[in-house]
Amino acid sequence: MREALSGLTLRGRAFLAAGISAVVCAVLLGQSTLVRVGVLLVALPLVTAYAVGRARYKLSLVRTVSPQVVPAGQPSRVRLALRNDGRMPTGALRIEEQVPYALGSRPRFVVEGIEHGWRGRVEYPVRAEARGRYELGPMTVRVGDPFGLVELTRAFRTTTPLVVTPRTVPLPGISLSGSLTGSGDQRPRAFAGGSAEDVTVREYRRGDDLRRVHWRSSARVGELMVRREEQPWQTRATVFLDNRIGAHRGEGLASSLETAVTVAASVAVHLSSRGYTVRLVTAAGEDPATSWQHDDTEVTAGRLLEALAMIEPLPNTALDPGWLSGEHGSGALTVAVLGGLSGPDLSVMRRVQHHAGAALAVALDVDAWGATRTPTGGATGWLLQQGWRAVALTPDGRVDRAWQELGAVRGARGVARAHP
Secondary structure (H helix, E strand, O other), X not given: OHHHHHOEOHHHHHHXXXXXXXXXXXXXXXXXXXXXXXXXXXXXXXXXXXXXHHOOOOEEEEEEEEOOEEEOOOEEEEEEEEEEOOOOOEOOEEEEEOOOHHHOOOOEEEEOOEOOOOEEEEEEEXXXXXXXXXXXXXXXXXXXXXXXXXXXEEEOOOOEEEEEEOOOOOOOOOOOOOEXXXXXXXXXXXXXOOOHHHOOEEEOOOOOXXXXXOHHHHHHHOOOEEEOOOOOOEEEEEEEEOOEHHHOOOOHHHOHHHHHHHHHHHHHHHHHHOOOEEEEEEOOEEOHHHOOOOOOOOOOHHHHHHHHHOOOOEOOOOOOHHHHOOHHHOOOEEEEEEOOOOHHHHXXXXXXXXXXXXXXXXXXXXXXHOOOOOOOOOOHXXXXXXXXXXXXEOOOOOHHHHHHHHOOOOOOOOOOOOOO
């Protein structure tokens, strides 16, 4: 009841004030008829507030976002399906969605004619220019009585995520090389003898050819096991993104970090389309969502883009070379997207070049993003001397053109250099 009284609208408060004034004036003037009018005016909002406060509105909501993963700058639509399972009809519903500021203003709707069993749908568009994960909701509903005297606020707790992936640029084909390696099923094996005991097996998965079932191992372990020595080689690549705050300049969408994310996303999608299994590595190390794991399925371009959508700038820290350890860290094609490099970073980049089957780098000339905006070439010269194929990228440079120039670059032991 207290909540309902606090929800009195301007009309309800006016009725209540007019009724009290009528009763007071009737008593002072001795008009009994006016007393009945005043009591009616006072009782109407009070009875309505009591009825609304005691009522149990059963409103349900289903929120659908289509598509739920969308590139930056592209629109997505949000559909709200409402249903009234309560027995008491309501007045107009005033719906307001809580959305992040980056997605625009809060959508508001007015829905009338809410009765028992009522179903309704509303929808609105959202569009984000910046990558990231956004939570849509919760939704706030203002419920009023048919007389417009009381209005209560109800809020749903559920939210729905919207993932905005980085922009990508189509890249031209260039000469690439990388490791033909494998893990788990992807690693061919030679056997000296050829006996059944030498066959390497794994658990049966749905879709496996039954002709590959190894019955002796299956009988021993009690479940179906299949041979895995005849799997194809797999071409792998690593996209390394330096996302440290100290390695970049600028703020917001115009910062060098956002440009680096765009470059990394474009390279990841391009390599995936060419048949590479790509993993993402940041300054903090290997991203678990895109890591190479034994018996894991191929990392799709969509998963890479979703991982890049969540990239956050890291505090100034040293590069983590832990992802270079093990057999999976060596021999693969490595494409590094770098900002500014300091002294301790150079030894890590030497190790990366030593472990990589082919080392390519797009070095952002972060000085051109600074206050002076004077291009200096960044770390490109040092990378070329260490045997990297490297080009510099400035704020007004084109990603596809830099990638094409990268195809003609050789390190200090080669003959060509790229012109940023």
